[in-house]
Amino acid sequence: MEQVSQFFQAVNTFLWGPPLLILLMGTGIYLTIRLGFLQVTKLPLALKYLFTEDPEAKDLKVDGDVSAFGAVCTALSATIGTGNIVGVATAIRLGGPGALFWMWMAALFGMATKYAEALLAVKYRVTDENGQMSGGPMYYIERGLNNKFLARCFAVFGIGVAFFGIGTFAQVNSITSAVEISFKIPVIVTGIVLTVATAAVTLGGIKSISKVSELIVPFMAAFYIVGVIVILVLNAAQLPATVALIVKSAFTGHAAAGGFAGATIMIALKSGVSRGVFSNESGLGSAPIAAAAAKTRSCVRQGLVQMTGTFFDTIIICTMTGISLVITGVWNDPALEGAAATTAAFRSGFGAVPMLGELIVTIGLIFFAFTTILGWNYYGERCTEYLFGVKGIKTYKYIFIALVAVGPFLKLNLIWTIADIVNGLMAIPNLIAIIGLSGIIVAETKQYFDELEMKEKEKKKAIA
Template identity: 80%
Template sequence: MEKINQIAQSINTFVWGPPLLILLVGTGIYLSFRLGFLQVFKLPLALKYLFSEDPETKDMQAEGDISAFASVCTALSATIGTGNIVGVATAIRLGGPGALFWMWMAAFFGMATKYAEALLAVKYRVVDENGQMSGGPMYYIERGLKNKFLAKCFAIFGIGVAFFGIGTFAQVNSITSAVNIAFKVPVVVTGVILTICVAMVTLGGIKSISKVSEFIVPFMAVSYILGTVVILIMNASQLPATVALILKSAFTPTAAAGGFAGSTVALALKSGVSRGVFSNESGLGSAPIAAAAAKTKSCVRQGLVQMTGTFFDTILVCSMTGITLVLTGMWNNPNVEGAAATTAAFRAGLPGIPMVGELIVTVGLIFFAFTTILGWNYYGERCTEYLFGVKGINIYKYIFIALVAIGPFLKLNLIWTIADIVNGLMAIPNLIAIIGLSGVIASETKKYFEDIKKEDKNKQTVGM
């Protein structure tokens, strides 16, 4: 078994090595230039679209199962998870405060990638035998890139991540452990309740998942951000030095201190980029599966809406965690790591009310992890439908629920390693498709904004 673990770890190191990270970030950089840094100049428009109904869908039956806002919440339910609390702490512990800066850079360019993959998902989506929308990398790889082999590879990897990775074991363990530590509830009890809750929501399909996500995701994200804002206000005098340390550490080696072993610029960059990509999933191909379910008549409009997901996940939520860790000094505390480091940071940041800080982190971790399970259940379901048709969906759901039930009792390192491998492998066929279809992305984008300009000119002419 030890030998198998070593082989799997070597494969994981290779898959998540420099080539994939360069491909992920490089795709974002390429798209940013080709689309005229759309993530900067069109972000206000994207935020406007997020909170407003598409006028083209008001008076007609628009294709899609859920609203554009619900599709973003569903995607965010899968991305805002343990990575925003545990992953950020791990990245900064390994790469130093500078890792947070490189996390920002990965998110900045990742917004262009998220826009592109969501655009393609809506453009090439189809209606399945149950009348539900199906879309995502497997469809734009097959219908756009004309490559069924890569499409099937993506779907297989997607099911693997849903079953053995982000979708079940990692989240279930996080929830049961957090509840046991904070509230002394036995793991078995939490596991049973969690399984029942997952079954009740997921068996209802995308509409049920999106309704729960629409409620939990905004509420928990806002609560978590407000908690960190209070900490920043209470420690405002230390904020300039904190920001300066983050920026300095991004470009100069960080010396060893406390429980921190020291870091080079290369290690800070790798830690920040890999954790940023892992958190917001830009380029991995998961979010466009949710985007394809949106009620919209414009692939560009939905691409802009979906792009905001990376902004909220990393630029806002991950930043709040990272700044709090650096500001309180808990990023290099030798006595805590992972979720414990973030909890300690919130306690230190709220010295008069430490239990409130602990509660924010614990409750945030529980609900973020729960919604991640829901989001990945849907992603795996759509991958299953692509490979086996609608007849495979119920079988998939029952297996998924069974895996959630046994998740609290599994402590196999090999499973985590395999999960990381299939997660990384998902990105390869997706990125090949995005680059191969970049001409389609650019032309659709150009046409959309040209049409908007024509409409504005016509309105001005009529008004004169």
């Protein structure tokens, strides 16, 4: 088993070396420049679109399976999960507090990437044999880049992430671990309940998954954020020093990581970017699969809506977890890892009522991770449909449910290593496609905002 673990670790180290980190960050920076920092200048508009219905979507003839809000909730259900609670703890343990800074950078530029891939997903989506919308990188790679080989590679890697990465093992293991720590419920019992619940929702398809996501995701995100705000208020005196430590460690490294400064900076950057991608999935190519199901006629509008997912996931929720770990000092305890570290941080942060802090992490983790399982079930289903047609969907779902059942019994370190590997493989063809189709992304964006500006001028003339 040790040799297997070492093999996967070697593959992970090679895959997540400088080339992939440069490709991920470079794509985001390149798009940011070409789109004129759209993720900053258009964020208020994107948030407005998130909470207001597309006027054209009221027309029943508009293509799509779920509302624009439902599509982003489905995407958020897949992104807000263990990456926000366990992944942040893992990143900070490996790279020190500076890893959180690099997560912010990955998210900032990742918002431009998320916008671009969602735009392409809606533009190139198709309707499958069951009448459902299918879209995502496999379609814009094939129909936009005219490259079936890369499209199939993406679909295969996408199924791999659903089966062995973000979709099953990491989520299931984290849920069963947290429940055992907090409620002393045996792993096997939680595993059975989780498997049954997953089967009950996922067999209903995208509409069922979307309804559950719309209900759970906003409520649990607010619940978790309020919990962290309590910690920050109770530990307000340490907040300035905590933020200073995070920024300083990003550029100087930290003694806890060991080695010389250059190595620690690289570890912080690698941990922050890889865990950031695991959490918000910008560049991975997963969220556009959900975006393609949205009832909208505008690919730009849906791109803006999907972009907010990275903002909420990493800039807000991952930051909440990271600051809690650093402000309480728990990040520097070598005896704690994963869910146990975040749980300890919340227990410490809540002072006189530690059990309340523990309860917030456990409940948050259960629901975040469960909705991630649901979202990734859908992503893998669409990749399966692309490769094998609708006839392969049932077999895929049965295998997925079986993997959820075995997830609780795998080791944490090996799980995260496998997840990193399949994530990296999935990102490569998607990023190649985004760069190759960047001209179309820029043209669609310019046309949309030119038309929007013209409409605004006409409104002002009408009022005058």
